[in-house]
Amino acid sequence: xxxPSDRTFSEPDEAIMEATYRALREHGYADxxxxxxxxxxxxxxxxxxxxxxxxxxxxxxxxxxxxERFVDSIQDVETTDPEERLxxxxxxxxIKPQENPDLSVALLEMRSQAPYKETFSERFxxxxxxxxxxxxxxxxxxxxxxxxxxxxxxxxxxxxxxxxDGARTRAVVLDDSDGLETARRTAREYVDAMLR
Amino acid sequence: xxxPSDRTFSEPDEAIMEATYRALREHGYADxxxxxxxxxxxxxxxxxxxxxxxxxxxxxxxxxxxxERFVDSIQDVETTDPEERLxxxxxxxxIKPQENPDLSVALLEMRSQAPYKETFSERFxxxxxxxxxxxxxxxxxxxxxxxxxxxxxxxxxxxxxxxxDGARTRAVVLDDSDGLETARRTAREYVDAMLR
Numbered sequence: 001x002x003x004p005s006d007r008t009f010s011e012p013d014e015a016i017m018e019a020t021y022r023a024l025r026e027h028g029y030a031d032x033x034x035x036x037x038x039x040x041x042x043x044x045x046x047x048x049x050x051x052x053x054x055x056x057x058x059x060x061x062x063x064x065x066x067x068e069r070f071v072d073s074i075q076d077v078e079t080t081d082p083e084e085r086l087x088x089x090x091x092x093x094x095i096k097p098q099e100n101p102d103l104s105v106a107l108l109e110m111r112s113q114a115p116y117k118e119t120f121s122e123r124f125x126x127x128x129x130x131x132x133x134x135x136x137x138x139x140x141x142x143x144x145x146x147x148x149x150x151x152x153x154x155x156x157x158x159x160x161x162x163x164x165d166g167a168r169t170r171a172v173v174l175d176d177s178d179g180l181e182t183a184r185r186t187a188r189e190y191v192d193a194m195l196r
Numbered sequence: 197x198x199x200p201s202d203r204t205f206s207e208p209d210e211a212i213m214e215a216t217y218r219a220l221r222e223h224g225y226a227d228x229x230x231x232x233x234x235x236x237x238x239x240x241x242x243x244x245x246x247x248x249x250x251x252x253x254x255x256x257x258x259x260x261x262x263x264e265r266f267v268d269s270i271q272d273v274e275t276t277d278p279e280e281r282l283x284x285x286x287x288x289x290x291i292k293p294q295e296n297p298d299l300s301v302a303l304l305e306m307r308s309q310a311p312y313k314e315t316f317s318e319r320f321x322x323x324x325x326x327x328x329x330x331x332x333x334x335x336x337x338x339x340x341x342x343x344x345x346x347x348x349x350x351x352x353x354x355x356x357x358x359x360x361d362g363a364r365t366r367a368v369v370l371d372d373s374d375g376l377e378t379a380r381r382t383a384r385e386y387v388d389a390m391l392r
Contacts, residue, residue, distance in 0.1 A: 112308035159382035166362025186355035193389030
């Protein structure tokens, strides 16, 4: 499996992505406009359109960008110990989003549009596949090293992502910031039961 | 805790709810109009407005209606055995929705609007609370009878609802009808690990 997207974000792309990030947190998905992104970017809408024809195209690139940031944060982790790496991955998926509830609100809006927008749908599928691939690599590594039980690694990673997605949805829909903490505990219990 | 809503749905209310159900499945949430509901109802928009001032008010009542249907289906279950009742509840939450993917799409759109619409937010919180209450009663019953471990029933029910909400989200966002089956297996594994 190759990198999450075929591109890396270079300046000034990166600056537009940062502007989109701020605009999404401020206005949510439904009220997001290229104008608002341009305002955060500090340039004209033409400067944004030079890189992206439509808002949806820009947002699809933004989903790639989020995954890339996630992958970078994981690659910075120095440990190769499978138990520790799994903990770090679950912390990144369930503890990190607590810092940014406004982004979670905007992302759930985008997720709910996946059945209507193929560009979103493709990205969400690809991102999920990539994160499951990372989780599965760690689980399989632990099985090979004899520290994890010989489980169905594909199923276990799907279960963990179900817990992650449930927590993300509940945090937004029920306005429950404890939802992610609860899910972190659930994920720990599930890992203990299945892998140890 | 009292019933999920202070009302029961009588004719012609019930007929409007059935019409809303069909219109939502057909058009999704964003494209739903009172006209489309009236078309399904087979009467004028005035006839719908006689009962509901706004679309959001009608949809809030629709969320009450869905919970009431769910509660009815559970109350029809004759067994009082806690292990069997827990299985039935999880089947209702994770197997039943597989019959109706279009409704799941519309519901995720409504869920994503909870941060912006207090009437939706209140209903989703209330419905979640009520379903957790039902799950917790079964878990506590099992603990009292000595068939379940003496767990933190509140946490276990929150975990199960996290798995349920994750499955609902994934089924829609990833267009993955297997997501609910996967989650049913995850819930079974979690119940086995925690309660037995």
